[in-house]
Amino acid sequence: MGLDAGQREWLSPRVTHLVRPGWDVDFPRRERMPESFKAQVARPFLPRHFPGYETYLWIDADAWLQQWRAVDIYVAAAGRDRLAITPEIDRAYKRHYKRPKLLGMTLAWKNYRHAFGWRIADRLGRNPMVNCGAFALHREAPHWQAWSRVMTAVLQRTQFFFVEQTALNYVIFAERLPVNFLPAYCNWAPGDAAPAFDPERRLFVEPYAPYEPIGIMHLAGRDQKERVFRLQQLGGGAVETSLRYSDSRALCGIDAEPAMAASRVKPGSSRRDAAGGN
Incomplete structure:
Protein backbone atom coordinates (compact mmCIF):
# COMPACT_ATOMS: atom_id res chain seq x y z
CA MET A 1 0.00 0.00 0.00
CA GLY A 2 1.27 3.49 -0.83
CA LEU A 3 3.96 2.40 -3.30
CA ASP A 4 4.06 3.79 -6.81
CA ALA A 5 4.85 1.65 -9.88
CA GLY A 6 8.58 2.36 -9.74
CA GLN A 7 8.82 1.40 -6.08
CA ARG A 8 6.90 -1.83 -6.66
CA GLU A 9 9.23 -2.64 -9.55
CA TRP A 10 12.28 -2.06 -7.32
CA LEU A 11 10.84 -4.17 -4.52
CA SER A 12 9.52 -7.09 -6.56
CA PRO A 13 12.81 -8.99 -7.17
CA ARG A 14 13.85 -8.49 -3.54
CA VAL A 15 10.88 -10.28 -1.96
CA THR A 16 9.13 -13.61 -2.41
CA HIS A 17 5.61 -12.17 -2.52
CA LEU A 18 4.32 -8.71 -3.33
CA VAL A 19 0.61 -8.47 -2.52
CA ARG A 20 -1.86 -5.62 -2.86
CA PRO A 21 -4.77 -6.50 -0.55
CA GLY A 22 -8.38 -5.78 -1.31
CA TRP A 23 -11.06 -5.39 1.32
CA ASP A 24 -11.03 -8.54 3.45
CA VAL A 25 -14.22 -7.53 5.25
CA ASP A 26 -17.51 -6.10 4.05
CA PHE A 27 -18.76 -3.29 6.29
CA PRO A 28 -20.94 -0.17 6.04
CA ARG A 29 -19.48 3.01 4.47
CA ARG A 30 -16.49 1.06 3.21
CA GLU A 31 -16.32 3.16 0.05
CA ARG A 32 -15.62 6.25 2.17
CA MET A 33 -12.56 4.82 3.87
CA PRO A 34 -9.06 5.75 2.64
CA GLU A 35 -7.07 3.21 0.67
CA SER A 36 -4.59 2.93 3.55
CA PHE A 37 -7.33 1.49 5.76
CA LYS A 38 -7.08 -1.73 3.75
CA ALA A 39 -3.65 -2.35 5.30
CA GLN A 40 -5.19 -2.20 8.77
CA VAL A 41 -8.14 -4.43 7.92
CA ALA A 42 -5.82 -6.93 6.19
CA ARG A 43 -3.69 -7.55 9.26
CA PRO A 44 -5.75 -10.39 10.80
CA PHE A 45 -5.77 -12.07 7.38
CA LEU A 46 -2.02 -12.29 6.74
CA PRO A 47 -2.05 -16.11 6.33
CA ARG A 48 -4.64 -15.67 3.58
CA HIS A 49 -2.50 -13.16 1.69
CA PHE A 50 0.81 -14.98 2.27
CA PRO A 51 -0.05 -18.70 2.54
CA GLY A 52 2.39 -21.47 3.33
CA TYR A 53 4.49 -19.95 6.11
CA GLU A 54 5.02 -21.28 9.62
CA THR A 55 5.15 -18.01 11.56
CA TYR A 56 4.10 -14.52 10.50
CA LEU A 57 6.06 -11.50 11.69
CA TRP A 58 4.55 -8.07 11.07
CA ILE A 59 6.51 -4.80 11.32
CA ASP A 60 4.77 -1.52 10.47
CA ALA A 61 6.12 0.51 7.56
CA ASP A 62 6.94 3.37 9.95
CA ALA A 63 9.20 1.09 12.00
CA TRP A 64 12.68 -0.18 11.23
CA LEU A 65 14.88 -2.96 12.49
CA GLN A 66 18.16 -2.09 14.21
CA GLN A 67 19.09 -5.56 15.48
CA TRP A 68 18.02 -8.90 14.04
CA ARG A 69 17.82 -10.41 17.51
CA ALA A 70 14.42 -8.71 17.85
CA VAL A 71 13.13 -10.97 15.07
CA ASP A 72 14.51 -14.03 16.87
CA ILE A 73 12.85 -12.91 20.11
CA TYR A 74 9.47 -12.45 18.44
CA VAL A 75 9.53 -15.80 16.64
CA ALA A 76 10.73 -17.74 19.69
CA ALA A 77 8.17 -16.04 21.95
CA ALA A 78 5.33 -16.85 19.55
CA GLY A 79 6.01 -20.59 19.52
CA ARG A 80 2.98 -22.41 18.15
CA ASP A 81 0.14 -20.92 20.16
CA ARG A 82 1.13 -17.55 21.63
CA LEU A 83 0.96 -14.01 20.35
CA ALA A 84 4.35 -12.32 20.72
CA ILE A 85 3.73 -8.60 21.05
CA THR A 86 4.90 -5.53 22.97
CA PRO A 87 2.74 -3.45 25.33
CA GLU A 88 3.23 0.31 25.44
CA ILE A 89 4.94 0.17 28.83
CA ASP A 90 8.46 1.09 29.89
CA ARG A 91 10.17 2.71 32.87
CA ALA A 92 11.29 5.53 30.55
CA TYR A 93 7.92 6.27 28.91
CA LYS A 94 6.67 9.71 29.89
CA ARG A 95 3.01 8.67 29.86
CA HIS A 96 3.53 6.80 33.15
CA TYR A 97 4.64 9.96 34.95
CA LYS A 98 1.79 12.24 33.94
CA ARG A 99 -1.30 13.17 35.91
CA PRO A 100 -3.97 10.47 35.41
CA LYS A 101 -6.64 11.22 32.81
CA LEU A 102 -10.00 12.43 34.07
CA LEU A 103 -12.06 9.35 35.00
CA GLY A 104 -9.33 7.18 33.49
CA MET A 105 -10.25 8.22 29.95
CA THR A 106 -7.01 7.22 28.28
CA LEU A 107 -6.69 6.61 24.55
CA ALA A 108 -7.13 2.89 25.21
CA TRP A 109 -10.32 3.58 27.18
CA LYS A 110 -11.69 5.79 24.39
CA ASN A 111 -10.92 3.15 21.78
CA TYR A 112 -12.73 0.47 23.78
CA ARG A 113 -15.72 2.76 24.25
CA HIS A 114 -15.80 3.53 20.54
CA ALA A 115 -15.62 -0.14 19.60
CA PHE A 116 -17.57 -1.88 22.37
CA GLY A 117 -19.32 0.67 24.57
CA TRP A 118 -18.95 2.07 28.08
CA ARG A 119 -19.15 -1.17 30.07
CA ILE A 120 -16.28 -2.90 28.28
CA ALA A 121 -14.29 0.35 28.26
CA ASP A 122 -14.56 0.54 32.05
CA ARG A 123 -13.52 -3.11 32.38
CA LEU A 124 -10.64 -3.20 29.90
CA GLY A 125 -9.57 0.43 29.56
CA ARG A 126 -7.28 0.25 32.59
CA ASN A 127 -5.04 -2.25 30.80
CA PRO A 128 -2.02 -0.99 28.85
CA MET A 129 -2.41 -0.62 25.12
CA VAL A 130 -0.69 -3.48 23.31
CA ASN A 131 0.82 -2.19 20.08
CA CYS A 132 0.17 -4.30 16.97
CA GLY A 133 2.80 -2.42 14.95
CA ALA A 134 5.07 -5.41 15.56
CA PHE A 135 3.99 -8.93 16.41
CA ALA A 136 4.62 -12.59 15.60
CA LEU A 137 2.04 -15.36 15.42
CA HIS A 138 2.11 -18.99 14.29
CA ARG A 139 -0.16 -19.91 11.40
CA GLU A 140 -2.16 -22.35 13.57
CA ALA A 141 -2.59 -20.01 16.55
CA PRO A 142 -6.24 -19.39 17.50
CA HIS A 143 -5.71 -15.63 17.56
CA TRP A 144 -6.16 -15.21 13.80
CA GLN A 145 -9.76 -16.39 13.84
CA ALA A 146 -10.60 -14.56 17.06
CA TRP A 147 -9.00 -11.32 15.87
CA SER A 148 -10.77 -11.34 12.50
CA ARG A 149 -14.10 -12.22 14.15
CA VAL A 150 -13.92 -9.39 16.69
CA MET A 151 -12.67 -6.81 14.19
CA THR A 152 -15.36 -7.75 11.67
CA ALA A 153 -18.06 -7.33 14.32
CA VAL A 154 -16.69 -3.92 15.35
CA LEU A 155 -16.54 -2.72 11.73
CA GLN A 156 -20.26 -3.38 11.33
CA ARG A 157 -20.89 -0.77 14.03
CA THR A 158 -18.12 1.77 13.62
CA GLN A 159 -14.90 2.50 11.73
CA PHE A 160 -11.94 4.31 13.26
CA PHE A 161 -8.17 4.42 12.96
CA PHE A 162 -7.29 2.00 15.79
CA VAL A 163 -9.95 -0.59 14.98
CA GLU A 164 -7.64 -3.56 14.34
CA GLN A 165 -5.44 -2.79 17.34
CA THR A 166 -8.45 -2.37 19.62
CA ALA A 167 -9.90 -5.67 18.40
CA LEU A 168 -6.60 -7.44 19.10
CA ASN A 169 -6.41 -5.92 22.58
CA TYR A 170 -9.92 -7.22 23.23
CA VAL A 171 -8.82 -10.71 22.18
CA ILE A 172 -5.86 -10.47 24.59
CA PHE A 173 -7.59 -9.04 27.66
CA ALA A 174 -11.24 -10.14 27.31
CA GLU A 175 -10.90 -13.51 25.58
CA ARG A 176 -7.56 -14.21 27.28
CA LEU A 177 -5.83 -16.01 24.46
CA PRO A 178 -2.20 -16.87 25.29
CA VAL A 179 0.31 -14.08 24.85
CA ASN A 180 3.98 -13.33 25.48
CA PHE A 181 4.51 -9.67 26.32
CA LEU A 182 7.94 -8.51 25.16
CA PRO A 183 10.09 -5.67 26.56
CA ALA A 184 9.75 -2.20 25.09
CA TYR A 185 13.04 -2.37 23.19
CA CYS A 186 11.31 -4.89 20.90
Whole structure:
Protein backbone atom coordinates (compact mmCIF):
# COMPACT_ATOMS: atom_id res chain seq x y z
CA MET A 1 0.00 0.00 0.00
CA GLY A 2 1.27 3.49 -0.83
CA LEU A 3 3.96 2.40 -3.30
CA ASP A 4 4.06 3.79 -6.81
CA ALA A 5 4.85 1.65 -9.88
CA GLY A 6 8.58 2.36 -9.74
CA GLN A 7 8.82 1.40 -6.08
CA ARG A 8 6.90 -1.83 -6.66
CA GLU A 9 9.23 -2.64 -9.55
CA TRP A 10 12.28 -2.06 -7.32
CA LEU A 11 10.84 -4.17 -4.52
CA SER A 12 9.52 -7.09 -6.56
CA PRO A 13 12.81 -8.99 -7.17
CA ARG A 14 13.85 -8.49 -3.54
CA VAL A 15 10.88 -10.28 -1.96
CA THR A 16 9.13 -13.61 -2.41
CA HIS A 17 5.61 -12.17 -2.52
CA LEU A 18 4.32 -8.71 -3.33
CA VAL A 19 0.61 -8.47 -2.52
CA ARG A 20 -1.86 -5.62 -2.86
CA PRO A 21 -4.77 -6.50 -0.55
CA GLY A 22 -8.38 -5.78 -1.31
CA TRP A 23 -11.06 -5.39 1.32
CA ASP A 24 -11.03 -8.54 3.45
CA VAL A 25 -14.22 -7.53 5.25
CA ASP A 26 -17.51 -6.10 4.05
CA PHE A 27 -18.76 -3.29 6.29
CA PRO A 28 -20.94 -0.17 6.04
CA ARG A 29 -19.48 3.01 4.47
CA ARG A 30 -16.49 1.06 3.21
CA GLU A 31 -16.32 3.16 0.05
CA ARG A 32 -15.62 6.25 2.17
CA MET A 33 -12.56 4.82 3.87
CA PRO A 34 -9.06 5.75 2.64
CA GLU A 35 -7.07 3.21 0.67
CA SER A 36 -4.59 2.93 3.55
CA PHE A 37 -7.33 1.49 5.76
CA LYS A 38 -7.08 -1.73 3.75
CA ALA A 39 -3.65 -2.35 5.30
CA GLN A 40 -5.19 -2.20 8.77
CA VAL A 41 -8.14 -4.43 7.92
CA ALA A 42 -5.82 -6.93 6.19
CA ARG A 43 -3.69 -7.55 9.26
CA PRO A 44 -5.75 -10.39 10.80
CA PHE A 45 -5.77 -12.07 7.38
CA LEU A 46 -2.02 -12.29 6.74
CA PRO A 47 -2.05 -16.11 6.33
CA ARG A 48 -4.64 -15.67 3.58
CA HIS A 49 -2.50 -13.16 1.69
CA PHE A 50 0.81 -14.98 2.27
CA PRO A 51 -0.05 -18.70 2.54
CA GLY A 52 2.39 -21.47 3.33
CA TYR A 53 4.49 -19.95 6.11
CA GLU A 54 5.02 -21.28 9.62
CA THR A 55 5.15 -18.01 11.56
CA TYR A 56 4.10 -14.52 10.50
CA LEU A 57 6.06 -11.50 11.69
CA TRP A 58 4.55 -8.07 11.07
CA ILE A 59 6.51 -4.80 11.32
CA ASP A 60 4.77 -1.52 10.47
CA ALA A 61 6.12 0.51 7.56
CA ASP A 62 6.94 3.37 9.95
CA ALA A 63 9.20 1.09 12.00
CA TRP A 64 12.68 -0.18 11.23
CA LEU A 65 14.88 -2.96 12.49
CA GLN A 66 18.16 -2.09 14.21
CA GLN A 67 19.09 -5.56 15.48
CA TRP A 68 18.02 -8.90 14.04
CA ARG A 69 17.82 -10.41 17.51
CA ALA A 70 14.42 -8.71 17.85
CA VAL A 71 13.13 -10.97 15.07
CA ASP A 72 14.51 -14.03 16.87
CA ILE A 73 12.85 -12.91 20.11
CA TYR A 74 9.47 -12.45 18.44
CA VAL A 75 9.53 -15.80 16.64
CA ALA A 76 10.73 -17.74 19.69
CA ALA A 77 8.17 -16.04 21.95
CA ALA A 78 5.33 -16.85 19.55
CA GLY A 79 6.01 -20.59 19.52
CA ARG A 80 2.98 -22.41 18.15
CA ASP A 81 0.14 -20.92 20.16
CA ARG A 82 1.13 -17.55 21.63
CA LEU A 83 0.96 -14.01 20.35
CA ALA A 84 4.35 -12.32 20.72
CA ILE A 85 3.73 -8.60 21.05
CA THR A 86 4.90 -5.53 22.97
CA PRO A 87 2.74 -3.45 25.33
CA GLU A 88 3.23 0.31 25.44
CA ILE A 89 4.94 0.17 28.83
CA ASP A 90 8.46 1.09 29.89
CA ARG A 91 10.17 2.71 32.87
CA ALA A 92 11.29 5.53 30.55
CA TYR A 93 7.92 6.27 28.91
CA LYS A 94 6.67 9.71 29.89
CA ARG A 95 3.01 8.67 29.86
CA HIS A 96 3.53 6.80 33.15
CA TYR A 97 4.64 9.96 34.95
CA LYS A 98 1.79 12.24 33.94
CA ARG A 99 -1.30 13.17 35.91
CA PRO A 100 -3.97 10.47 35.41
CA LYS A 101 -6.64 11.22 32.81
CA LEU A 102 -10.00 12.43 34.07
CA LEU A 103 -12.06 9.35 35.00
CA GLY A 104 -9.33 7.18 33.49
CA MET A 105 -10.25 8.22 29.95
CA THR A 106 -7.01 7.22 28.28
CA LEU A 107 -6.69 6.61 24.55
CA ALA A 108 -7.13 2.89 25.21
CA TRP A 109 -10.32 3.58 27.18
CA LYS A 110 -11.69 5.79 24.39
CA ASN A 111 -10.92 3.15 21.78
CA TYR A 112 -12.73 0.47 23.78
CA ARG A 113 -15.72 2.76 24.25
CA HIS A 114 -15.80 3.53 20.54
CA ALA A 115 -15.62 -0.14 19.60
CA PHE A 116 -17.57 -1.88 22.37
CA GLY A 117 -19.32 0.67 24.57
CA TRP A 118 -18.95 2.07 28.08
CA ARG A 119 -19.15 -1.17 30.07
CA ILE A 120 -16.28 -2.90 28.28
CA ALA A 121 -14.29 0.35 28.26
CA ASP A 122 -14.56 0.54 32.05
CA ARG A 123 -13.52 -3.11 32.38
CA LEU A 124 -10.64 -3.20 29.90
CA GLY A 125 -9.57 0.43 29.56
CA ARG A 126 -7.28 0.25 32.59
CA ASN A 127 -5.04 -2.25 30.80
CA PRO A 128 -2.02 -0.99 28.85
CA MET A 129 -2.41 -0.62 25.12
CA VAL A 130 -0.69 -3.48 23.31
CA ASN A 131 0.82 -2.19 20.08
CA CYS A 132 0.17 -4.30 16.97
CA GLY A 133 2.80 -2.42 14.95
CA ALA A 134 5.07 -5.41 15.56
CA PHE A 135 3.99 -8.93 16.41
CA ALA A 136 4.62 -12.59 15.60
CA LEU A 137 2.04 -15.36 15.42
CA HIS A 138 2.11 -18.99 14.29
CA ARG A 139 -0.16 -19.91 11.40
CA GLU A 140 -2.16 -22.35 13.57
CA ALA A 141 -2.59 -20.01 16.55
CA PRO A 142 -6.24 -19.39 17.50
CA HIS A 143 -5.71 -15.63 17.56
CA TRP A 144 -6.16 -15.21 13.80
CA GLN A 145 -9.76 -16.39 13.84
CA ALA A 146 -10.60 -14.56 17.06
CA TRP A 147 -9.00 -11.32 15.87
CA SER A 148 -10.77 -11.34 12.50
CA ARG A 149 -14.10 -12.22 14.15
CA VAL A 150 -13.92 -9.39 16.69
CA MET A 151 -12.67 -6.81 14.19
CA THR A 152 -15.36 -7.75 11.67
CA ALA A 153 -18.06 -7.33 14.32
CA VAL A 154 -16.69 -3.92 15.35
CA LEU A 155 -16.54 -2.72 11.73
CA GLN A 156 -20.26 -3.38 11.33
CA ARG A 157 -20.89 -0.77 14.03
CA THR A 158 -18.12 1.77 13.62
CA GLN A 159 -14.90 2.50 11.73
CA PHE A 160 -11.94 4.31 13.26
CA PHE A 161 -8.17 4.42 12.96
CA PHE A 162 -7.29 2.00 15.79
CA VAL A 163 -9.95 -0.59 14.98
CA GLU A 164 -7.64 -3.56 14.34
CA GLN A 165 -5.44 -2.79 17.34
CA THR A 166 -8.45 -2.37 19.62
CA ALA A 167 -9.90 -5.67 18.40
CA LEU A 168 -6.60 -7.44 19.10
CA ASN A 169 -6.41 -5.92 22.58
CA TYR A 170 -9.92 -7.22 23.23
CA VAL A 171 -8.82 -10.71 22.18
CA ILE A 172 -5.86 -10.47 24.59
CA PHE A 173 -7.59 -9.04 27.66
CA ALA A 174 -11.24 -10.14 27.31
CA GLU A 175 -10.90 -13.51 25.58
CA ARG A 176 -7.56 -14.21 27.28
CA LEU A 177 -5.83 -16.01 24.46
CA PRO A 178 -2.20 -16.87 25.29
CA VAL A 179 0.31 -14.08 24.85
CA ASN A 180 3.98 -13.33 25.48
CA PHE A 181 4.51 -9.67 26.32
CA LEU A 182 7.94 -8.51 25.16
CA PRO A 183 10.09 -5.67 26.56
CA ALA A 184 9.75 -2.20 25.09
CA TYR A 185 13.04 -2.37 23.19
CA CYS A 186 11.31 -4.89 20.90
CA ASN A 187 9.00 -2.09 19.68
CA TRP A 188 10.41 1.20 20.94
CA ALA A 189 8.23 4.31 20.80
CA PRO A 190 10.57 7.34 20.70
CA GLY A 191 7.59 9.65 21.02
CA ASP A 192 7.22 8.36 24.58
CA ALA A 193 10.94 8.32 25.37
CA ALA A 194 13.86 9.25 23.16
CA PRO A 195 16.48 6.50 23.13
CA ALA A 196 20.08 7.12 24.08
CA PHE A 197 22.96 6.65 21.66
CA ASP A 198 26.01 4.49 22.35
CA PRO A 199 28.87 5.93 20.24
CA GLU A 200 31.13 2.94 20.92
CA ARG A 201 28.68 0.30 19.72
CA ARG A 202 27.10 2.81 17.31
CA LEU A 203 23.65 1.71 18.41
CA PHE A 204 20.50 3.31 19.75
CA VAL A 205 19.88 1.98 23.25
CA GLU A 206 17.44 2.31 26.13
CA PRO A 207 17.87 5.63 27.98
CA TYR A 208 18.45 3.84 31.31
CA ALA A 209 20.87 1.13 32.43
CA PRO A 210 21.57 -1.57 31.41
CA TYR A 211 21.17 0.23 28.05
CA GLU A 212 19.78 -2.65 26.03
CA PRO A 213 20.00 -1.98 22.28
CA ILE A 214 16.73 -1.02 20.63
CA GLY A 215 15.53 -3.89 18.46
CA ILE A 216 12.75 -2.13 16.52
CA MET A 217 12.38 1.65 16.34
CA HIS A 218 8.74 2.56 15.75
CA LEU A 219 8.06 6.12 14.56
CA ALA A 220 4.32 5.93 15.15
CA GLY A 221 2.59 9.21 14.35
CA ARG A 222 3.47 11.86 11.77
CA ASP A 223 5.24 14.08 14.33
CA GLN A 224 7.83 11.41 15.11
CA LYS A 225 8.75 11.04 11.46
CA GLU A 226 9.55 14.74 11.09
CA ARG A 227 10.98 15.38 14.55
CA VAL A 228 14.62 16.03 15.38
CA PHE A 229 15.46 14.24 18.63
CA ARG A 230 18.11 15.28 21.13
CA LEU A 231 19.68 12.03 22.35
CA GLN A 232 21.93 11.64 25.36
CA GLN A 233 25.13 9.76 24.54
CA LEU A 234 26.58 7.12 26.81
CA GLY A 235 29.79 8.56 28.21
CA GLY A 236 28.52 12.14 27.99
CA GLY A 237 27.31 14.69 25.53
CA ALA A 238 24.31 14.69 23.25
CA VAL A 239 23.52 14.38 19.56
CA GLU A 240 20.59 15.73 17.57
CA THR A 241 19.16 13.61 14.79
CA SER A 242 16.04 12.44 13.06
CA LEU A 243 15.25 8.81 13.84
CA ARG A 244 14.13 8.02 10.31
CA TYR A 245 15.95 5.05 8.84
CA SER A 246 18.20 6.95 6.42
CA ASP A 247 19.36 9.48 9.03
CA SER A 248 19.92 6.72 11.57
CA ARG A 249 22.15 4.82 9.16
CA ALA A 250 24.25 7.93 8.64
CA LEU A 251 24.67 8.46 12.39
CA CYS A 252 25.68 4.84 12.89
CA GLY A 253 28.27 5.06 10.12
CA ILE A 254 26.50 2.62 7.79
CA ASP A 255 26.71 3.17 4.05
CA ALA A 256 23.72 4.91 2.52
CA GLU A 257 20.90 2.75 1.21
CA PRO A 258 22.04 1.70 -2.29
CA ALA A 259 18.99 1.75 -4.52
CA MET A 260 15.63 2.95 -3.30
CA ALA A 261 16.68 6.44 -2.22
CA ALA A 262 14.57 8.21 0.35
CA SER A 263 13.88 10.96 -2.16
CA ARG A 264 11.90 8.50 -4.25
CA VAL A 265 9.43 7.86 -1.46
CA LYS A 266 6.82 10.52 -0.91
CA PRO A 267 6.39 11.79 2.68
CA GLY A 268 3.71 9.81 4.49
CA SER A 269 3.79 6.88 2.07
CA SER A 270 4.22 3.31 3.26
CA ARG A 271 7.33 1.28 2.58
CA ARG A 272 9.33 -1.44 4.24
CA ASP A 273 12.10 0.20 6.29
CA ALA A 274 14.20 -2.59 7.80
CA ALA A 275 17.86 -3.39 8.25
CA GLY A 276 19.83 -5.88 10.27
CA GLY A 277 22.09 -3.68 12.36
CA ASN A 278 24.26 -6.28 14.04
